[in-house]
Amino acid sequence: MALTKADMSERLFDKIGMNKRDAKELVEAFFEEIRRSLEQGEQVKLSGFGNFDLRDKNERPGRNPKTGEEIPISARRVVTFRPGQKLKNRVDTRQHELAGDA
């Protein structure tokens, strides 16, 4: 079971009492706004959660894993996520609790 946008809008309905249509649209807009910022070359910092950073990669040599043929991997911009300290601690603490060794 994975958390989805549907679960997230359900939670906004249950906890904040937002109507279902607004909740659904807001969840959609939340992710779209993050994508739009990244697309415009802006990193996104969500304190307590983590940062979405951008990294420019130079062209580098690569290989087709099937044929072994050499093909250059073109220069590209990629998104990386750096979890914040608060999220890392929370995950670690909870995982140790679940494993019964906290």
Add this chain to the structure above:
Amino acid sequence: MAKAELNHTLFLAIIEPLVTTMTKSELIEVLAHEKSDLSFKDVEAAVKALLEHMSESLADGERIEIRGFGSFSLHYRPPRTGRNPKTGAAVELAGKYVPHFKPGKELRNRVNEAAANERKPVRRSSRSATQ
């Protein structure tokens, strides 16, 4: 164009060239502007609830899957021997789980295509014509 829509377009046109980072409070402002039928307080509470829900799921070891955006999961880091940087003494570090994000196809393509357009020399054709 409706007045609210025009205001929103102007708002984005004014703030976007000025910022290279978007913070949580800026994200809340942009969303509140976009969803003008919702109160600022509701948007603020919703964004905080979303991030709380995502953190809670990850802490419980549950994946997050957002199509077109990406997925979050936990990666295991095995136990290792570290060093105290001050004393140089060896310390045993327990294995741990760390959050990991894998960008989805739409996010990857949009970011990369925008970057590729920036890299493209703008006046290539006119330059080659004069050479």
